[in-house]
Amino acid sequence: MSTFSGPEVLVENLTAEQLFNKLSNLSNLKEIMPSTIDSFEATEDTCSFKMKGMPQLDLHLSEKTPFSKISLSAAGIPVSFSLDCFITDCGSKCQVRLEVNTELNMMMKMMVEKPINNFLNVLSEKLRTL
Secondary structure, eight states: OEEEEOOOEEESSSOHHHHHHHHHSGGGGGGGSOTTOEEEEEOSSEEEEEOTTSOOEEEEEEEEETTTEEEEEEOSSSSOEEEEEEEEEETTEEEEEEEEEEOOOHHHHHHHHHHHHHHHHHHHHHHHTO
16 A cells, blocks of 8 residues: 655644535535646535546545544545545644555556645645635
8 A cells, every 4th residue: 555645734714623524525625626637526425537647536435534534535446546634623723634545556656656746735735725
């Protein structure tokens, strides 16, 4: 299993509960997606998008732990892939960290490491400003 972690960021404008509720509806993910994402589509429980140089990802809400964790899992691709959001309550603010977990061989890991890390960095930065 390969794990890619984004930076932990402080979200000053939302509590853990507010951020959890916002991100639990996958339609709201459009606000934090990088501008390089192609054809983003979402419902409350699913989203689909394509990053340059990567296959299209179809994600669905697979786990929600109130106010602390949201997990999205990929469907229809030959490798296991999840995007996890860990939220820490800090009173009137919260901290958040994103993590991608996937089954990759060493060659594939080297090919996708930079795009995945860039993706996590952009998402994290946009979360900071919500």
